[in-house]
Amino acid sequence: MGKKIDLEGGLMLAPVPVVLVACSHEELGMNVFTIAWCGVDCSKPPIIHISIRPDRFSYRMIKESGVFTVNLPTSDMVEKVDICGNISGAERNKFELAGLTPVPARLVTAPLIAECPVNLECELIKIEPLGLHDMFLGEVVARHVDESVSTGGRADWSRIPLISYVDGEYWSLGERIGEYGCSKKNI
Ligand SMILES: Cc1cc2nc3c(=O)[nH]c(=O)nc-3n(C[C@H](O)[C@H](O)[C@H](O)COP(=O)(O)O)c2cc1C
Numbered sequence: 001m002g003k004k005i006d007l008e009g010g011l012m013l014a015p016v017p018v019v020l021v022a023c024s025h026e027e028l029g030m031n032v033f034t035i036a037w038c039g040v041d042c043s044k045p046p047i048i049h050i051s052i053r054p055d056r057f058s059y060r061m062i063k064e065s066g067v068f069t070v071n072l073p074t075s076d077m078v079e080k081v082d083i084c085g086n087i088s089g090a091e092r093n094k095f096e097l098a099g100l101t102p103v104p105a106r107l108v109t110a111p112l113i114a115e116c117p118v119n120l121e122c123e124l125i126k127i128e129p130l131g132l133h134d135m136f137l138g139e140v141v142a143r144h145v146d147e148s149v150s151t152g153g154r155a156d157w158s159r160i161p162l163i164s165y166v167d168g169e170y171w172s173l174g175e176r177i178g179e180y181g182c183s184k185k186n187i
Helices: 057-065 075-084 094-098
Strands: 019-025 029-035 038-042 047-052 067-072 118-129 134-145 163-166 169-172
Touching: 019 057, 019 075, 029 047, 029 057, 029 075, 029 094, 047 057, 047 067, 047 118, 057 067, 057 118, 067 134, 075 094, 075 163, 075 169
Parallel strands: none
Antiparallel strands: 019 029, 019 067, 038 047, 047 134, 067 118, 118 134, 163 169
16 A cells, blocks of 8 residues: 545445335334444444434434334345435335335334345334434344345355445445454464
């Protein structure tokens, strides 16, 4: 690497996965929307977060229902992801519009998305206001992996080409390049 260009503070953490978050609310019904600001926070208990702007229709739905699901879309679903991230559930039924199928979850009232091979059921732990986005911390209380992309009960990521969102562009991820501890043979 050569000389670095110095930039002001900003977001340049890549790749981050794009996920479809689904929710359900007694009065407002079901909804699905796209989230790129998400991540892993703790292994035990298993905690992840999604960051949501308060003006999203889903914000109130998740805050009041206390649950959500995180569904991992694959690269062939990029247009569905784009639809769910550009249209509000306040105006359209995005399940119908994007051709996504809501199916009941095991432990939470929010639906899973059938087309996504991996689904996480989450219970909201707390909401942390940060600025433009509020961080929703959720405990993962159940997980689902489609049998067609699993080996020995584990997700086979070589068969799950995830989508990453970087600088306004969608990128496909999918090649396995090592495993935990792969450096050991050299140290
Ligand atoms: C690729 C992509 C990533 C997005 N990531 C986020 C995010 O992390 N947080 C957020 O609040 N909105 C995010 N959005 C915008 C929402 O998905 C969008 O405003 C959506 O229409 C909200 O749906 P709702 O009003 O039905 O809740 C993203 C949109 C796209 C296309």
